[in-house]
């Protein structure tokens with residue numbers, strides 16, 4: 517088999533040849549979940565916007581409570597009541613208190629709040645059973661964030677915390693980079709749509725669903741999902757259609773050396789600039805990458821695990837670059853093998869596995885690239901370097917987290 521390029525080289529070629537999304541859009545904050553901030557966001561207000569009570573109790577002047585205890589209470593005159601949401605018009609004088617609820621503005625002149633449990637709950641006058649220090653039980657305006665603070669930086673991926681924060685600043689919309697539009701096209705005359713009764717020689721198309729679901733997990737909704745046979749002209753037309761509506765096209769099947777491995781004919785027909793064919797890894801060796809008018813086409817192997825492995829290794833860096841979402845890049849760790857895994861082939865190999873607190877377990881089922889069932893429960897791939905005859909129990913393994 518023709519020698520391919522190394523994985524690092526393949527990733528470099530991909531990331532150097534895909535454009536980043538430049539278009540920004542202003543969308544509702546809830547719709548921005550998992551979007552990438554296109555601008556810095558500065559707080560337009562202090563939060564909280566006013567000094568407020570953290571307790572249900574009485575706002576008062578700490579100096580009035582000196583020496584107060586249950587045996588020796590201090591009596592203060594209650595001059596009014598403040599609920600959360602009330603605008604305070606009070607100006608407290610010595611020996612006065614205001615009945616106050618959690619979240620209400622602390623009135624002018626008061627410098628602390630006593631919890632109601634340390635009083636007699638009085639309405640005209642209140643007995644104070646405890647001595648307080650100035651600014652005890654006191655929430656300052658701006659203690660969460662000050663007006664002008666940069667709370668979100670351009671390039672940050674927005675999660676539920678960012679969205680809560682945007683709301684707490686009073687924003688209803690936020691500027692994000694447009695989400696990438698990804699097209700998925702799977703090829704193969706043998707493919708049947710799930711739901712139809714299988715005929716002899718046919719299999720259900722699982723790749724389209726596997727990869728579409730994976731994209732969704734990565735917070736990308738594919739814009740084009742198509743299954744087609746092995747007709748070169750039809751596939752070429754579908755790729756054209758897919759490119760017209762997307763930022764990148766990912767396909768599976770038809771990239772190896774068989775007579776129906778049609779992408780060798782489809783790509784020249786489209787007039788693409790093919791950047792590589794074959795990467796020195798298993799599964800998914802015959803992956804191909806091209807660009808057409810600056811848009812990437814990534815052709816992955818048809819075997820479901822090969823498609824998934826190369827999606828993780830090649831498509832995710834591509835998506836990371838396009839979307840500017842750095843969490844799209846896979847992360848690595850190391851773990852100790854719980855069992856042996858002998859490797860026959862000489863080249864680099866990725867196997868499915870389960871990473872759990874520093875240990876790497878292998879699933880019970882088979883590891884062939886056409887096998888899907890044993891993928892269940894797997895959350896990583898172990899990278900076994902070229903030349904390594906296999907992993908032994910107790911070996912340290914390089915783990916790519918899925």
Ligand SMILES: Nc1nc2c(c(=O)[nH]1)N[C@H]1C(S)=C(S)[C@@H](COP(=O)(O)OP(=O)(O)OC[C@H]3O[C@@H](n4cnc5c(N)ncnc54)[C@H](O)[C@@H]3O)O[C@H]1N2
Nearest residue numbers: 517702704721722723769770771772777800817818819822
């Ligand atoms: N003589 C050689 N034969 C093969 C070689 C080789 O070097 N010399 N390489 C093998 C390797 S490695 C791989 S990987 C496969 C890759 O083939 P393709 O990427 O061209 O994929 P297909 O032939 O179309 O399909 C492979 C396999 O996967 C099944 N498949 C395809 N699409 C789907 C789908 N959407 N859902 C589920 N399963 C799918 C397909 O039926 C095949 O069984 O080539 C080897 N051959």
Ligand code: MOO
Nearest residue numbers: 799800801822885
């Ligand atoms: O490259 Mo393939 O190992 O059979 O998926």
